[in-house]
Amino acid sequence: MEGSYQTYFEKSPVAVFVVDEDGTYLEVNPAACELVGCSESELLSKNVSDLSTSGESTPPSFQHVRETGRVQTELQIQHSEGHLIDVLLDAVSLGDGTFVGYVRDITDRKEREREVESLKERLELAVDAANLGVWDWDLETDTVQFNDQWATMLGYSASEIDSALDAWKSRVHPADRELVMEAVDAHLAGETAYIDTEHRLQTADGGWKWVRDIGHITERGANGDPKRAVGIHQDIDERKRAEQELEAAHDRLRQVIDLVPDLIFVKNRAGEYLLVNDAVCEAYGRPAEEIIGRTDQELLFTEEHPKAFREDDLAVIESGEPKTIPEEDLVTADGETRVFHTTKIPYEPSGSDDDAVLGYARDITELKAYERQIETQRDNLEVLNQIVRHDIRNDLQLVLAYADLLHDSVEESASGHLHTLQNAAQDAVAITRTARDVTEVLLQSGADRAPTRLRPVLEGAIDSARSNHEHAAIQVEGSIPEVSVLVDDLLESVFRNLLQNAVIHNDQELPEVTVTTTAGKETVAVSIADNGPGVPDEQKAEIFEEGVQGLDSEGTGLGLYLVETLIDRYGGSVQVEDNEPRGAVFTVELPLA
Structure with missing residues (x-):
């Protein structure tokens, strides 16, 4: 039996230590030597305190087995190289003052337990955080x-x-x-x-x-x-x-987009629709779900339009620059050809790196039809202007010429009638001139302005007024300054109409008209004063409106309307005030060029 025990002692994979009452090693097996990294002789020269990590002369585990006769515990012991080894100790007293300890290396298991514990702690921290x-x-x-x-x-x-x-x-x-x-x-x-x-x-x-x-x-x-x-x-x-608020905002935006009468759409590089509003659906005669993911080639009813649309889309995507197409046709689902003004800009759909184009197209079909109507009216007005300027005015000049020839041939009793005829013809010539100027204003609403010397224009209008109204006294008070104003070639019509208005609406036997010019740092003012009946206060605010006639006037009311229209175009102002002791003063103020 003793031999069997010795064999077990030598071959056992479990480290066996036999110690005396003082803790000195009496016997150790090879497994014990291997466990602590010592030779048998080295180990037998040591005490249990040498392998203990407690630093005490009598380790707690050894003290416990001496007191109770047996101990089972997990502890750490020192390896000869200095590192610690986790072991499971099962020690018993043999009753003769010696003790035997069976020691198993549990380092791997304890390391796994520590890893699990660490992982558990980190998990708990993560869960808490x-x-x-x-x-x-x-x-x-x-x-x-x-x-x-x-x-x-x-x-x-x-x-x-x-x-x-x-x-x-x-x-x-x-x-x-x-x-x-x-x-x-x-x-x-x-x-x-x-x-x-x-x-x-x-x-x-x-x-x-x-x-x-x-x-x-x-x-x-x-x-x-x-x-x-x-x-x-x-x-x-x-x-x-946040998602619900975003979805609600998206729905509100969608409602707004669908309320817009313009066509709004997004297409990707492949030409497929990514977004359309109700106006697009109406034009194509399809619900949105039948348009999204399809191309113009699949949706439109003509061959040339998809090709042109595709070229514009790719031009915007490739250049990264917006593009405006002033006019393009689209045949709608009901077969009607509509004209659109379209703007396309580069666009990157949310959540995608794909290039796309965002477009919005405004239906200008009615606007184009209106423009054609206006163009026709402008042509008709031009024809009328030609008639007024040439045919009617030439005939009136002929009337005046023959009236002058008859002046010395008619009897004295008929001379009054001839004078009336001459005045009527002259008034008609003045009316045709005003009508011509009004027509030119309408036809040349976008005419360019240029710096123009004020003095020759004003002097020309005064000379013309003196020639046409020899019975009136028209004078210039002071000198006309050498300044320039930013106007077009209709400025003379402003002064001519104001001078004519001062004479023909004058109730005095000798109409007196005084022209005064005052230049400031930024503007120049031209005042035309008369000794006529003046303008009642209740008419001052509206006298420049189209068709408004002066007190007891038989004129057309176009002269002053033309004056106000032109002065407004020049960025100036015109007003009327009372003259002293009687009459009216019309003052035109123009910005200097």
Whole structure:
């Protein structure tokens, strides 16, 4: 038997130490020597305190076995190279003052336990930091355990949470419950790798909180039936509410886009529609879902339009610059050809790196028709202007010429009638001149202005007025300054009409007209004063309106309207005031060039 024991002692994989009452090693087997990295002789020269990490002369484990006769414990001992070894010690007293200890190396197991503990600590820290609610479902009892964060997330304390599965189900929003249970059942049946849902849970105050629920089966029975599942609840309430607000904003924007009468669309590089508003749908005669993902080639009713649209789209995408197409035709679903003014700009759809083009097209069909109508009217007005300027005026000049020839041939009793005829013809000539000027204003609304010397223009108008109204006294007070104003060639018509107005609407036997010019730093003012009946206060504000006639006037009312229209074009002003002791003063103010 002694031989068998010795063989076991020598061959045992377990380290065996035999020590005396003082802790001195009496016997050690090869496994013990290998464990601590010493030779047998080295080890037999040591004491248990030499391998202890406590630093005491009598290690606690050795003291305990001396007192009780046996000890089982886990501890660390010193290796000869200085590192520590985790061991499981089973020591007994042999009753004769000696002790035997069986020591197993458990370093690997303890390292794994420490790693698991560290991982557990990190996981708990992560769960706490992320405010994750953890659940643990026992499928055999249908009970669920929750951590404190899960309860706090919903406004409860841990003691208030019922562990029954039905209690958890009752907290799921009714609208989400079916979806959640379908996801759970699919995972339990092995159809999905995880339970992964987003749903609402009722909080302690009766409200609802959005959570993301992720879990999976961690344990199955012998027959494969699930026994345990664990998972987390993540608070996603803020994100879901932000998504809902974004969705609501998107819906509002969509409503606004659909209310816009212009065609609004987005197309990608391949020419496929990514977005269209209701106006596009109406033009194409299709709902949005039949347009999205399709191209103009598939949607339009002609061959040339898709090609032109495609060229414009690619030009914008390639250049990265906006492009405006002043006029382009589109045959709509009802077969009508409409004209559009289209603008296309580079666009990058949200969440995509694909190049695209954003376009908006305004229907200008009616506007173009109106422009053609206006152009026709302008042509007709030009014809009328030619007639007024040439045919009618030439005939009136002929009347005046023959009237002058008859002046010495008619009897004295008829001379009054001849004078009336001459005055009427002269007035008609003046009217044709005013009508000509008004027509030119209408035809040349965009005429360019240029710096023009004021003095020769004003002097020319005064000379013409003196020649046409020899019975009137027209004088210039002071000198006309040498200044330039920014006007066109119709400025003389302004002064001619004001001078004519001062004479022909004068009730005095000798109409007197005085022209005064005053230059300032930025403007020049030309005043034309008369000794006529003046302008009543109630007419001063409206006398320059089209067709408004002066007091007891038989004129057309176009002269002063023409004056106000031209002065407004020049960026100036015109006003009328009372003259002293009687009459009116018309003052034109023009900015200097």
